[in-house]
Amino acid sequence: MNAFVTPLRQAAAAQESATPSARPGRTDILSGLPQLAAAIAPGAAQRELQREAPFAAFDLLRASGIGALRIGREQGGPGGSIADVIEVVATLAAADSNVAHALRTHFNTTELLRLDRSPSPLAQRQIGWVLEGKLFGGAFTELGTARAGISTSTLRREGEHHRLNGKKYYATGTAYADYFNVFAVNAQEQGITAVIPVQREGVRVLDDWDGMGQRLTASGSVELDNVLVYDDEISPSSREQLPGRHASALRQLILVATAAGIVRNLFSDARHYVLHLGRPAMHSPAERSCDDHFVQAVVGELAAASYAIDQLVAENARQLDLGAEALLLEHDDTENIVLHGALATAKTQLVVSRLALNAAERLFEVGGASATSRKLNLDRHWRNLRTIFSHNPLLHKSRVVGDYELNGTRTHLEEGRVF
Structure with a gap:
């Protein structure tokens, strides 16, 4: 089986130059986000077709300081909010959803570091690494066990x-x-x-x-x-403690924010196809694809879906910011606030999954058979979305939400696993 050995060594050699020489603040990071996304986006569809790992994108991320966004000001960081992080994820996902998704464990790590009011020496070292531009991955689950979550390591x-x-x-x-x-x-x-x-x-x-x-x-x-x-x-391991449960909801929202970015991208692809590649169907009275009423209706649907998804995700992020604030301030109602953050995230996932997958299917209504060309790779949007929403069973989420609303059952909401 192929390993990532050679690219990793090349990346390691470049990391010193990629590390930010001065620590950017929150405003600097967020104002540079559009330019960063614009640098990552070119060739993303072709990279996916050719299985070209985007190592260069992560060198750009290191240099941008974006990985430290959630580290608090009192910890030497920019002091960004969860809402900031989620917009970063969505914006990067609109450029290359693989890059955004691959940051999921990193932002989970920085969230737990942000909420650690008495950091251990290990946590303090981790904060220092993040501020230097270092990125974190994770290896938690295994194949072949009787149940997901069991570790034989x-x-x-x-x-x-x-x-x-x-x-x-x-x-x-x-x-x-x-x-x-x-x-x-x-x-x-x-x-x-x-x-x-x-x-x-x-x-x-x-x-x-x-x-x-x-x-x-x-x-x-x-x-x-x-x-x-x-x-x-x-x-x-501290998964079942309140910070771990809060971070679990954040991990789920990062997946949804990645989906939000994918829908932004497919909407952009739909517009580009209609304006630059499409032609009216044989039976259409329109002279141009962009004047076809049915094509206009589909593009309008995609625009509405993207807008609605963005609003849901942003509101969900604000709910999780309330949870983080409650944890930091040791609010009397922290348990309840964290619980409602988990509920909000599950509800958002359920709605966004339907809107996003439908948008990815409707995308092909803007063109004929030519829109299915492998060169365009438009099917990647549906494949990417379906893969994201297969991470954790949506039927389980809807059942757990329903059980809570009907019977007040909190069991799965308090596990810190997939809520």
């Missing part, structure tokens, strides 16, 4: 240090990252998270993600062969 003490062994899958973004979080089980059968450099000996990132969509997110395997782990790189 092991951490065992060896003298003064530890050794990590196992094989992870769905390691989204790790190939593009500098460090990654990996979940394993220690000798006491306790779940732990280790934070280690991607380049450490024994770590092998494989290019074996074969999903039909989001093909370049580097969501395949990470092999861990007797990897050295130091004591100060290990922390206990």
Whole structure:
């Protein structure tokens, strides 16, 4: 199986020059976002066709300082909001959805660092790395276990240090990252998270993600062969604590924001096709495709879908900002605020999934058979959206929301897994 070895070494050599020389503030980062997206967008459709991993895009991200956006001002960072992060994700996804999606674990990491009011030495080092422009990936889940979430990866003490062994899958973004979080089980059968450099000996990132969509997110395997782990790189798992539950909702919203960016992109592709490539159908009375009333109606539908999705996602982000504020201030009603953030995110996913997938299908109504050309690769939008919304069962989400509304059941909402 092919590994990402050569691109990673090339990227590692370029990272020093890609690291921001001065730390940009929130205004600088957000004002530079359109230019950053414009630099990433060219060739995205062809990269997807040719399976060209977008390593250069991540060098641009490092240099932009965008990965530090959520680090608080009192921590030396820009102090951006969740709403800022979500708009960054959507904007980048409109340029290249693989790049935006691959940042999911990184922004999960920075959210937990932002909410840590008494950071450990490990967390303090992580904050420093993020401020230097470093990016984080993750390796948590595995294939072949009886249930998703079960880990057979092991951490065992060896003298003064530890050794990590196992094989992870769905390691989204790790190939593009500098460090990654990996979940394993220690000798006491306790779940732990280790934070280690991607380049450490024994770590092998494989290019074996074969999903039909989001093909370049580097969501395949990470092999861990007797990897050295130091004591100060290990922390206990804290998924079920309130910050972990809050971050779980953020991870879900990042997927939805990626979908929002894809819909922006497919709307742009529809306009471009009609204005520059399309021609009226044989039976159309219009002289130009853009004057065909049926084509106009479809483009109007796509515009409306994109607008509605953006509004839902932005409102959801504001709800999660309330949760983050409550956690930082230790609000009396924090538990309830975090719960409603999870509910809001699940509801948003349910509605956006339908709007987005329908838009990706309706896109082809603006043209004839020529719109299905592989050169255009317009089908990538549906494939990417369907892959994103297959991450966690939507039927499970609707059932859990309904059970809460009818019976007040909170069980799955408080797990910190997919809500």
